[in-house]
Amino acid sequence: MKEEIKQSTRESRVKHFIDRIKFLVNPKHYKNIKVSWASYESWAAQGQAGGCCICNVGHYNCSFQHKRFTTKKGQKPHKYYWNEFGKICSACFDEVEKQCNYKFIKF
Numbered sequence: 001m002k003e004e005i006k007q008s009t010r011e012s013r014v015k016h017f018i019d020r021i022k023f024l025v026n027p028k029h030y031k032n033i034k035v036s037w038a039s040y041e042s043w044a045a046q047g048q049a050g051g052c053c054i055c056n057v058g059h060y061n062c063s064f065q066h067k068r069f070t071t072k073k074g075q076k077p078h079k080y081y082w083n084e085f086g087k088i089c090s091a092c093f094d095e096v097e098k099q100c101n102y103k104f105i106k107f
Contacts (some may be wrong), residue, residue, distance in 0.1 A: 013054045014095045023066045034065050035104045052089040080083040
């Protein structure tokens, strides 16, 4: 019973997360989204760098980045100007992939 409530809460919060991020609302942006995974020894995975923005757990494992966020017409993107727009745990990431029906590129 408690796990069902937890899962339903996660599903509704992920839906709200997807609805407020313009890169996740429209499927045409999916090809430019990269997912960065944190190693187990990193500050993010240990909870020293913040937590998941969806389920408020004390750590996060991955962060979404849109690689073409700062490009202007006719210019190449600067490699340090990637837009990081979501730091979430692995359980929430699985739910985002399920709701978007898309496997994001991991690096």
